Amino acid sequence: MNIDYIYLYLLSPLHTGGTTQEGNLVGIARESHTNLPYIPSSTIRGRLRASVGREPVEKRIKQVQLFGPELKDTQDKNFLEYYEAETDKKLTQLEQGDIWVGDGSILWLPVPSFSHGVVWVSCPLLLQRWAKFNSGVTIPADYSTNLPKKSPIYLKDAIIQGSKLQTWQEQDWQKFVPQTPEASSIKRVLVLPDQHCATLIQMSLWRQVKVKLNQHKSVEDGFRYEEAIPPDTLMYFPWGTTYQANGTAKASRTSFEDILKTQENQILQIGGQESLGRGFVQYWLANTASN
Structure with a gap:
């Protein structure tokens, strides 16, 4: 079975409703086994379906x-x-x-850095997941980075000492970052251990305070925080055809790709709060496929 995937580069914070709400925090959809944010396949499928249109x-x-x-x-x-x-x-x-259509997974997430502005982080778990669709890539060791080994990396909620860093050569790290104009801003990358990466992703989520005002312009019913995956995150989702045996798979694949390519600027809005400019992503078809 052919499995392709589509990249998503977040242009604005993306919120997909979670199943629980703790106190005044409205969470986002999370994987049950990793607790990492993701985009449910039903959300992506619904948006793609709507983009096709019904008229004529x-x-x-x-x-x-x-x-x-x-x-x-x-x-x-x-x-x-x-x-x-x-x-x-x-x-x-x-x-x-x-x-x-499959679920949308994080590949690289931007984290504020006091020493380097913004650093995109990932971990072996996320890279291995992506590598299943890409043969011939070697998963890097923990603390692999294209930043200089001599200097520590000061992240928003962590400090990575230079002695821990492993040199990640350009020809190797660029295999894990699509070399396309859409992802050209991802130039500083760091691979963290799975557990540290999960914690840092949690600390780096976008959180917006929401309040409701009454007729007297006073806060009514308190306030709440809404989580979102931050802009400039690189994600992807797999997709393929269900009809392989009856000969329609190739035609359906071509038809679907043609529809994607005709969308203006190849931009979709996924998740809630469209009126606030949330959930806008730029997408493009990956060039590889595995059998």
Whole structure:
């Protein structure tokens, strides 16, 4: 089975609702086994589906073919008749779309640094996850960096002594950062141990204070914090075709890629708070695939 993936470069903070709320903190979606932030596949799939559009009816047919029907599609008699006439097949609620979409994972997350401005951090766990879609890469050792070994790295909530740092050659670290204009700002990278990276990611999440004012302009019902993945984070999600056996996989893959390429500036809005400019990401198709 062919598995491709799509990169996401966050242009603004991204919030995807979590399942719990602790006190006045509204959390974001997290992986149950690592507690790391992620983007649920259903959120990505819903946004991609909406980007296809439903007008004219030809787009609606393409939307159904790629992502499967919604309940309103199977209850629309006129559409069902048109769909059957155009595709020569009946449409049911159980019809599966040709495209599957995976969860969005963090690859590199920006962390404030008093000595280097911003440093992008990752860890072996996150790099190994990404490497499953990329053959021929060697996972670096903990504390590998392209920054000078002699000087310590002063991060917002940690200090990495120069004696701990491992030299990461340019030809090696650039394999883990897409060499594209969209990711050109990622120039200072640091690989931390899994547990330290998870803690630093938690400390570096974007937190916004939200208050509700009453008619007298006084705070009503206190305040709350909302978490978000910070801008300039590099993420990715895998995708592929569900129909491999009946010969439609290649056509569906080409059709899906064509739709992605026609989106203006290849920018999507994912998650909530669109009116506040949250969740805007720039995306692009990765050039590699594994079988």
